[in-house]
């Protein structure tokens with residue numbers, strides 16, 4: 001029997017997320033992630049992430065969202081945190097990544 005891939009598990013978890021607070025916010029979420037990725041200082045990074053963190057604070061899907069971010073090696077903002085290649089970071093962490101953020105919000 002073949003092992004289930006991380007990508008497949010991530011898709012299953014994404015499908016199970018039923019009540020994301022970020023639903024319909026994909027455009028503004030991308031703006032927040034872009035600003036966070038472009039931040040040059042910890043204060044700028046934390047400020048850029050603040051709206052996303054506030055939205056996540058009221059979300060009932062945070063546990064699944066963390067699992068998904070880890071499994072799909074997410075880079076961007078999710079589950080009230082910053083992520084780089086599936087590793088959780090403080091929102092004040094300066095990403096300094098040449099890669100554009102991925103799309104998260106539904």
Ligand code: SF4
Pocket residue numbers: 017020021022023055056059060061062065077078079080104105
């Ligand atoms: S990024 Fe995750 S925790 Fe934040 S609002 Fe969207 S689904 Fe919820």
